[in-house]
Amino acid sequence: QVHFVQSGAEVKKPGASVKVSCKASGYTFTSYNIHWLRQAPGQRPEWMGRISPGNGNTIYSQKFQGRVTFTRDTSATTVYMELNSLRSEDTAEYYCARIRTPSVLNDAFDIWGQGTMVTVSS
Amino acid sequence: DIVMTQSPDSLAVSLGERATINCKSSQSVLDRSGSKNYLAWYQQKPGQPPKLLVSWASTRESGVPDRFSGSGSATDFTLTISSLQAEDVAVYYCQHYSAPPWTFGQGTKVEIK
Numbered sequence: 001q002v003h004f005v006q007s008g009a010e011v012k013k014p015g016a017s018v019k020v021s022c023k024a025s026g027y028t029f030t031s032y033n034i035h036w037l038r039q040a041p042g043q044r045p046e047w048m049g050r051i052s053p054g055n056g057n058t059i060y061s062q063k064f065q066g067r068v069t070f071t072r073d074t075s076a077t078t079v080y081m082e083l084n085s086l087r088s089e090d091t092a093e094y095y096c097a098r099i100r101t102p103s104v105l106n107d108a109f110d111i112w113g114q115g116t117m118v119t120v121s122s
Numbered sequence: 123d124i125v126m127t128q129s130p131d132s133l134a135v136s137l138g139e140r141a142t143i144n145c146k147s148s149q150s151v152l153d154r155s156g157s158k159n160y161l162a163w164y165q166q167k168p169g170q171p172p173k174l175l176v177s178w179a180s181t182r183e184s185g186v187p188d189r190f191s192g193s194g195s196a197t198d199f200t201l202t203i204s205s206l207q208a209e210d211v212a213v214y215y216c217q218h219y220s221a222p223p224w225t226f227g228q229g230t231k232v233e234i235k
Binding site: 035044045046047049050059061062063095097100106107108109110112113114115 | 160162164171172173174177183215217219220221222223224225226227228229
């Protein structure tokens with residue numbers, strides 16, 4: 001069964017960094033692109049970018065460019081999202097999500113992690 | 123960036139009645155061949171991640187009840203719930219995936235009248 005398990009909730013102070021993990025299971029980890037999205041309370045989901053676990057290639061939304069980094073550990077079938085210089089507006093639920101078709105760039109998100117709540121507060 | 127706009131923001135429908143949600147994109151999300159629309163619909167219930175219902179504007183995902191149907195092309199799309207059930211109470215989002223950044227509509231909250 002295809003499954004994503006994300007790391008637990010985080011509380012951070014403004015200016016700090018956060019690193020969220022997303023462990024995949026039930027499929028060939030290197031074959032499917034994984035995206036990161038976030039959703040502030042009561043808001044629509046917001047796309048942050050994508051990592052290709054096979055070769056580590058990444059693309060980032062311009063909004064987060066320079067402040068976010070995606071990495072992966074193929075032996076642990078895990079991807080990571082690190083967001084720096086946190087501010088209160090970064091308070092949101094962060095999700096990893098899989099593109100449905102292997103080795104394809106443009107497709108819908110069929111599998112989502114359970115979400116990781118990141119709260120930024122002084 | 124492609125802006126996705128849904129209407130209405132919320133609607134209340136009686137059990138067994140039809141619910142219709144509209145989604146408009148600021149640019150066409152039709153692929154170059156003119157055969158596929160890069161448009162998906164998701165359902166989100168409180169405390170859960172979004173769930174994929176429809177992709178390619180009209181292809182229902184496996185396991186999704188056939189009361190859910192998607193239609194439309196280019197810039198105008200519709201999600202229809204033909205006979206609303208209690209378990210359909212949720213927020214529904216459209217999303218394009220034609221090119222980055224992928225963007226979502228603001229959501230439509232569906233409730234029981």
